[in-house]
Amino acid sequence: MDTTARRRRAHTVVVSPHSELYNHDVTFYKVFPLETINLTEFEELAIDRVHMLRILEQATLKGFKMLSDEWKHCVREDLVKNNLKKYVRLMNGINGQSELDIQARRADHISHYILKLAYCRSEDLRRWFLTRELEWFRTKFSAQNSQAILKFLNNNNLNYTPISLQEKSELQEELTVSTIGMSAEGVTTSDFYKVPFLEVLPLVSNRKVYLKDGYAYVPMKDLVVCLLSKFRSALSESLNSFYHKLPLIDDDRLGDLLCNLHLSYTGKSYTLGANKEGVNPADLDHYARTHYPLCMKHLHEALRANHHLKHNGRLIYGLFLKAIGLSYELFLEFWREEFTRIMDNDKFNKSYLYNFNHQWGKVGRMVDYSPYNCMKIIMGNVGPGESHGCPFKHFEASLLKSKLVEYGLSADAVNEIMSLSTGGHYQLACTKYFEHTHAGAQPSNTINHPNQYFDDSMKLAKPKVN
Structure with missing residues (x-):
């Protein structure tokens, strides 16, 4: 299920008759939700919670100490920016009883259970989910006053x-x-x-x-140390139980969403480029040197060197080019000119033209495909002879280090990026790569999409108007 271009729909929210479930901002999520919700709301609640948990993770990866004023400010700012105000409400420790308060707690409760279904599937997913949920519990609990803490303790006996x-x-x-x-x-x-x-x-x-x-x-x-221990134990046991119940879910619609939820993109949607002037293929070499993220730079260099890319490389780089503003006609001209350096025009038309038309929705199912986001690239497989993938994950350490040196980064910058890469913080490594290749300027947010990297880089290059 493609959730990258979803649109928010207005829902008529009926507060559960079991509203006692939602009488406190902090919860151990002990009681399974008893409501019936439609598939659209199911998906929206799931995506919103994934987004919220990623924001918690990114605030820590940016170097802010968890629960410090700077950390909380960063989290609140990103939640508001991404229209996740219900989670801001839960961070404030108000424990209000208005309809908005109850709806926020309801969304928090139901989405927790949805994500347990999605993240119980492997040890890596369980570990990530458990860490983030513990962070969220601590965040909410830290805002509680003495009276609210006593109420929470009484609620949980x-x-x-x-x-x-x-x-x-x-x-x-x-x-x-x-x-x-x-x-x-x-x-x-x-x-x-x-x-x-x-x-x-x-x-x-x-x-x-x-x-x-x-x-x-x-x-x-x-006191939160004791409560976190109880929460961790209960959540670990629950994830294990959910894993063994997965075969009972016999619904392809839910299966597709739950299996791909961790790969879902929660940032800006990129389809056709926002560049009104369009992109000239003659500028792509310059763009690759100065404005491309490392993954797209590597694909461009491989294409120029070999005059060919395998299927996944063509798809990922092609959709990226489409989204930065290369028109359909120039898109085909660019690929044709490159490929026909090692083959004749008939071979190109017979073996590759359909594939490139498919990326534009001109043939087949006529789908306007979105470019790949970072998570999708990171989680993808890269086979022998293929040039796609995330360099911070898929490159051998020695190759990544030599590339960074080749591109003119200082020894300190290389060491910083390599440390993040080997630690599994691939998107933060890309963010640091952006900073070190843009004179210390920061992107609009932690890099989570190749086209975000390109757009942020291009904005920095535009002359400032006084």
Whole structure:
């Protein structure tokens, strides 16, 4: 299912009669949603949550410390920019009971279950989903006040209650000395919870809390450590259970969406180029040197060197060229001129013309195909003799390093990009490549599409009007 060019539809949202499910911004998602929703809303909820989780990931990858003011500002800004205000509402810790509040929590609850179906399918997907969901839980919980935390604990039958003022006064000195990062004044103003020490072993092992009679005295700010442990355990078990139930889903519509959800693109849609003036094929060599992402630069260089690309390379590079503004006529002229350097015109017409017409929706199913986004390129397979793929993932480390040096990057820049690449942060590596090849200028967002890279680069090259 192609979700890259989806349009938002207005839904008439009927709040579930089981609205007690949605009475708090923070939840362990223990109760399976009981509502019936249509396929369109199912897809939209799923895509929105994937987008939200990616925004959390990108804020951390940008170098902001999680839950710092800078991190929260970055997340909120990106959520608002991408029309995901319902998740901003849940970050604010209001726990309101208006219709918008309940709808936001409803979307959060249902979409969590949808993504469990999609991300239970492999160990890598489960690991990514679990990490992001723990981040989202921490984000919401960090915004809660004392009253909201007590309500959450009561909702989940957790027998954690703040110690009395008298007990805290009696233990004032011990709590001050034994609680890391807590002053005497902080002890006085903060709530402390008496928790079985086995439930907060990370705090105990790091000597961050006071222990007495088998209990740890945990300040409110650290209570999330215990809750995260419970949430992680429950979610891991649930993902395993969902995996074994997958064969029971006998619906091709859901199957296609769930199988491809991790590859779904959540950014700007690119079809025909927005360049009103169009692109001249004579400029492509210059564009490749200065404005192409590394993946498209490699495809262009391979095409110029070999006068040919295999099927996937032709498809990926062809759709990229179409989206940057190369007209249909010039598109065919460009490919014909290159291929006929090693074959005659009849061979080109017989073996390749249909393929290029197909990319434009002129033949076959007449589909206006969208260019490949980063995730789709990253997750694709690259066989022998093929030139497509993400260089930050698919290149051997030695080849990637030599290419970066060849393109004039400094030793420090090469090392920074290589570190991100070997760490599996391919899109962030591409973002750093953009910065180091554009005099430190940053793209509009973390690179998630080759055409985004091209557009951002072209904007920087335009003369500024005073």
